[in-house]
Amino acid sequence: MKIATRTAAATLVSLALVAGGASAAHAGHDANPSEKVASYGYALNAVQPADVPGSGASGKTRVKALPNGKLQVTVEAWGLSPNLPHAMHLHGVPGAATDMGCPGPAQAGDDGVVTVLDGAPFYGGILTSLTSTGDVSPASALALDRFAVADESGYLHYERTFTDVPGYTDAGTVQVVVHGIDFDRNGMYAFNPEDPFASRSSSLGAAIPLEATVPVLCGGIAN
Ligand SMILES: [Ca+2]
Ligand SMILES: [Cu+2]
Structure with missing residues (x-):
């Protein structure tokens, strides 16, 4: 029974993905320069309260659905924890x-x-x-060796064009989220029992430092 249920659920998801893809082509967003390219620009806003160390970042992002089914994502951010990779994802349902x-x-x-x-x-x-580089599925959510690295001033630039984006349904409804704060400024994502923030675990698992996963910037609210 379990297997049958899972199969039915998977079918429903597949159908929903197809439906989502079809409606994307007709989404009536004002940022559409043409019928063939849907381009959505968003500010990336700070997620954390101002008293959280390293929270004062800012940025912008663009999600562009290209006519050949490809998806181009650009992220530019300032004020991120320097010299460290930052996990970034398209979030949504x-x-x-x-x-x-x-x-x-x-x-x-x-x-x-x-x-x-x-x-x-x-x-x-x-x-x-x-x-x-490489896999772009949710399985790579924390593949920190393959995410863009902020430079010594905390500036990050990222651009990639995706084909066959898994789970992606509509360029106009995703949120772009940038993660990672080096709370204690020791140049790494690691547990530091002496630091009130760097001592904590990620909400994703006790063995993962909060530093590595904490959301910093988010953008993509309905335009
Ligand atoms: Ca640290
Ligand atoms: Cu994320």
Whole structure:
């Protein structure tokens, strides 16, 4: 029974993906320069409260659906933790195009930090990992050796054109989320028991430092 249920669910998801793809072509967003290219530009806004160390980043992103079914994603950000890779993803919900949103400081709660799971009700799950090379599936969500690295001033530039993007349904409804803050500024994502933030675990697992996964920037709210 379990297998049958899973198969039925998988079929539903597949159908929903097809439906989402079809509706994407007709999405009536004002940023459409033509029928063939749907291009969406967004500001990337700080997710964390201002008193979280390293929270003061900013940026912009562009998600462009090209006529041949390819998807081009550009991210430019300032004020990120320098000399470190930053996990980035397209977040959303699979299936029919549904625009989610971005969490903000109000979602920090009692621990004072917006974790990945605090943000999930807003930006959804991971649809695509915005890696620089190789796999782009959700399985690469934390493949830090393949994400773009911020330079010594905290500037990051990323651009990649994807084919056959897994889970992607509509360029107009994804959220772009950039992760990773070196809270204690020691040049790495690691546990530091002496630091009030770097001592914490990610909401994704006790063995993962909060530093590596904490969301910094988010953009993509309905335009
Ligand atoms: Ca650190
Ligand atoms: Cu993410």
